[in-house]
Amino acid sequence: MSWIGSDQIMGSYEFQVEAGRWIASRRRDGGLTQEGLSSRSNISIRQIQRIEQGSQKPTIEQLEQIASVLSMNEASRRHLLNITYKLRNIAHSLPDDIDATIVEKLNPHLAALVDGDWDIYAANDSYKTTFPGICEYGNVLLWLFSSCEARESMVKWKEETELTVSWWKYNLSTRGQSSRFDDLYEKLRSFSFFRECWDKPRIESARNENYMWIYRDGEVKKIAARLYSSALGDGNHLFVGVQ
Numbered sequence: 001m002s003w004i005g006s007d008q009i010m011g012s013y014e015f016q017v018e019a020g021r022w023i024a025s026r027r028r029d030g031g032l033t034q035e036g037l038s039s040r041s042n043i044s045i046r047q048i049q050r051i052e053q054g055s056q057k058p059t060i061e062q063l064e065q066i067a068s069v070l071s072m073n074e075a076s077r078r079h080l081l082n083i084t085y086k087l088r089n090i091a092h093s094l095p096d097d098i099d100a101t102i103v104e105k106l107n108p109h110l111a112a113l114v115d116g117d118w119d120i121y122a123a124n125d126s127y128k129t130t131f132p133g134i135c136e137y138g139n140v141l142l143w144l145f146s147s148c149e150a151r152e153s154m155v156k157w158k159e160e161t162e163l164t165v166s167w168w169k170y171n172l173s174t175r176g177q178s179s180r181f182d183d184l185y186e187k188l189r190s191f192s193f194f195r196e197c198w199d200k201p202r203i204e205s206a207r208n209e210n211y212m213w214i215y216r217d218g219e220v221k222k223i224a225a226r227l228y229s230s231a232l233g234d235g236n237h238l239f240v241g242v243q
Helices: 019-029 034-041 045-053 060-069 074-085 125-130 140-146 148-153 157-175 181-188 192-199
Strands: 110-114 120-123 211-216 219-229 237-242
Touching (some): 034 045, 034 060, 045 060, 060 074, 140 181, 157 192
């Protein structure tokens, strides 16, 4: 069972993610029974059952014990804590004092300002050339799933797409669902590979590879890619790719 079923109607779902369902998914992926998780975490089997059913809210100490037994990385630990205690809704938008022309100043390197839903607010020419058509879509996720040019230009399209979806889930768990979510999710859920990515328990808050590989001018180009998060914790990011 996935942490959120892809067949759910998300427009009527307030994104109150059940931590218990996610714990159960991670437990099964790790090959553990409820009894096994109970004995290793020193949490009673009855409590494990109630936590996974969503009828008992685990304490922070219990979450840490479960995360340790299931060998969760830091991003997954934070995700588990946030979906249990910190869900909130925000409107993703760029702060008024952000100078969008910063992306032009970073030429010839790739640069773009994106929000927590991967909407693109500003991008320089290097970014647009490297990812053809992306600004016409206006959203990184829509471009990845909808555009043939995305598959043709990205050497590791599958890996980059899975990472972007897992990052979006992390943003949603930490900062809540924006007003944009319903429309974007409904468009993406028509793609079977999106549903596959969405149903996976994988959560990432950073790139797991330093480089992105791109087809351009008949050659494979290596780009050192980095996403810088806003210090305001508002879900906005500056993408920089050094060629």
